[in-house]
Amino acid sequence: MMTGASAGMPVPDRLRAAVGADGIVTDPERLAGLSHDVAGPAGALPLCVVAPETLPALQRAVAAATESGLAIVPRGGGMSYTGGYAPSAEGSVLFDMSRLSAVAEIDTANRHAIVEAGCTWASLHDALRSTGFRPPSFGPLSGGASTVGGAVSHNAMFFGSGSAGSIAGSVLGLEVVLSDGRLLHTGVLRPEAVDALPHGPDPTGLFVGDCGAFGVKARIALRLAPVAGGEAFLSTAFDDPLAMLDAQTALAGRPGLGECFSFDRQAHRNILDRRIGFREKLGAVSGVARGTGGLARAARLPAEGLGFLERADYSLHLSVDGDDARHAAARAEALRAELAQRGGADLPDTIPRVTRARPFGPITALLGPRGENWLPVHGALGLARAAGCMAALQDRFQTVAGDMAEAGVTCTVLTVLAPRCVLVEPQFFWPDRLSPFHLAHATPEQVRLYRETPENPRARALVFELRNAAADILQAHGAAHMQIGRYYPLLSRLTPAQADIHRRIRAALDPDGRMNPGVLEG
Template sequence: MSADTAPATPSPLTVPQAGLVEDLRALLGEDRVFCDDDARRFYTQDVFTNGPAALAVIRPADTQQLSGALKRITAAGMAAVPRGGGMSYTSGYIPPTGDSVVVDMSGMDRIVDIDETNMTVTVEAGCTWKALHETLSPKGLRPPFWGTLSGIKATVGGGLSQNSVFWGCGQAGTAAESVLALEVVLADGTVVKTGSWAHASGNTETQPFFRQYGPDLTGLFTSDAGALAFKTRIVLRLVRVARAKAYASFSFEDWPALFRAMHDIGRDGLASECFAFDPFLQGQRMKRESLAKDVKALAGVVKGQGTLLKGLKEGLKVAVAGRRYMDDVPYSLHVICEGRSEAAADADCAAVKAICTREGGAEIENSIPKILAANPFGPVNSMVGPEGERWVPIHGLFSHGRADEAMERLKALETTHADLIERHDIGIGYLCLTVSTTIFLIEPVFFWPDALNDLHRASLEPDALARINEFDANPDARAAVEQLRTAMLDIFQDCGAAHLQIGRTYRYGKTMSPTTRTLLEAIKTAVDPDGRVNPGALGLH
């Protein structure tokens, strides 16, 4: 699905659509059904795309309400589309037609149970990663994977539908790998549980402590772009928060040396987070923040170091370093190592430093990983460029053996299309990170002058929105970005890439072998016979 120039104009509801809306109001209540033009437009926009206006938006309060609503929507022949925090850029929740009801899951945001005995937490799908983190942190607990950088808005359910990376992913893998069990609602309103949660144990609900009880049905409903069912309650595994952290940052002259270091750090499982910026992207980051933000972030560093004395020392280092230390840094690598003790964290960090030094890296002040770790779920102002440019990423997950080839081809593509890039004032940067011991992620990021949409305006902090430029709509530049993204998708496909946040952008369905696709389509038919749940996501009808 390509980005549209302007939000769609909602059409008047037909008689059957109006009848469905009245049924939903009777079921959910007037305050949980939205049919005004603004809502119908807003909830069908993501970071890159404006889709056709929905016929309605609903916000169920619990599993029972959602079950009843889905039964009515699909029986009326309409599509039902789940939406979490809205931070997608791959049309994951963009309805294919106006005959769609968007289900805003933010009304189901409760933390249902924290079981410290059995080391699990049960949350509703609309709970944000930030809310979960702030509730668990005082108890010294967290899931192994504990959130995305957009976790102030991104939800746990959305993170599982898209599958996500960042906090903890260097050792814990993706969001889906921290899940033990799910409660989901199928297209016809049927409620299903997975893992040991599905075990009928007398008159009591079985403890959801084990995911692989028989075939992994939990995994079936993760990474599905919301195309198979609606996740309502999620059980995550818990671990103790690490008692100590160590940080390191390095400068590299070129990306091949950077990649060699990252490959070894990833393969050895040394870091909970290992991420890198190319010169353009780190330049954007340095331009974006203000002195006020630095002071706020510094307070977080002081609080996040365990003891006041250590916090003051680390905060002073950040303050003294300022920002100028990044002026002459080509490629930068940032690492966070965690351990049960300072000695353990320091030992892993020392191994990281040895690898980086061996590959020609020069150690620099580690302000970036310290500030991020101390303020893990900051505002989502980076969903636009520092001057107010539009922003959109694309990514590929590669084996260590194919990542270098992919990067080489991506850089060559930039050279080939240099005239197009310059003509439309498009900036391209790269974020790279390791995921567990087997995955290397490359994320090209595009910036270009263009008008913002309603989602941007609702998501940015007011002071950030007031500071940025107001660009005119720029459909030619947007089309050029789409052309470049498509060319990069060709490279990803050639290099055997996998993807998160598949939505309607990545070629999942088309790249599957025929037998695998047949099985996937059979599963879709079994759980959604008429194709009413988020049709088009995953490339399925």
């Protein structure tokens, strides 16, 4: 239950002075919206939201919050579904990083880019478009709103993950503001230079996936690699989800594999519904020529449509990179032949082609096709464990299929391949009122259509029960999690030695316990 006692406390003068009057939010309604993530409201309203515009202002504000006895809760693009930026106790300051959003440096000769933590993946993509370079792992599906700092804090993945894995492998160094306001440089970053390699032991990895528990990320140095000279795409239908998953995991580590993801029947229904956003993306892609087979091919996509999904129970979608178009096509044909041997049947390649052509368009999938609330849960599983986990998830959902149908709850399971693991992400949809999160992030048309949807506590309770059951199944099969936040367990899964070192490191970096208390503590 969210409480609002913090909102009545005065904002310390030093904190107000650090960011200026236009960098402070105290309106309770805005505080509620900014601290509410996909899964629900914060445990308590923050005292205020601060939005620093410069690195010195960020340092001053962090130091002022600590000296005032306030907790420091970093917030990126606001796409968390594990409470990462949702304060769990009163007396906190939410640090909105959206004004620290510059692409500070692009150095293709030395293969790196430096961005401020509030830079979105879409902004970085646009800045790099003419250079012929990008990070090997170049953003999550939500990259139109998600920030680079947030993705590093969650160790996210999607675009490029077929070969590059999660964002961790693309991070060269960080500038992190510690709880006392000091600036820590890691990896290749130094105050006045960028080194070729980290000089000695490198603490960068401590801050990747830390959910802001160790410090506030200010700038990130990312590895750059040449964009492939050619792209090819393929989609394959399967009759059985476990056969499809076996085929997908067999492709792990293949050269040139960019993205490799799957949809099930419910996902197909959602896409085919005329109100979901993939159709808008499909129409817009006709103006995108580079890397998609040219204008003639792109212009045919809207006419070809998505009707083929009505005939497919399960579908696997691949983007494949190569030195040039012929090389990419040859790689794709080899993968197509292998998938055919495993029972796959060809589908039009519309979905991976459109997904790669416009990777960071407007986000419309935060609500279901009929305005349903959406809540995911995920786990990254070892390749050999994925099928057993998927079967267990299917069994669990089947036991409550009647309850789900009666409450209007549906579920789809997305899978995404990386070189050594596969991400399995059940996603639940149910009719319910729009939350402050939806009002802030849904499209104006979605808000207009669904603002008056009544509350549905019965369906909501069932979804949260199923989410917890799915998390238990994922963890029983050895899943790791990318955005641990305040939901997934951490300390309880560590050995005593690991847990002791974790606590000691956190205490050394944040001796007063001010940095995002409540995350990484389960």
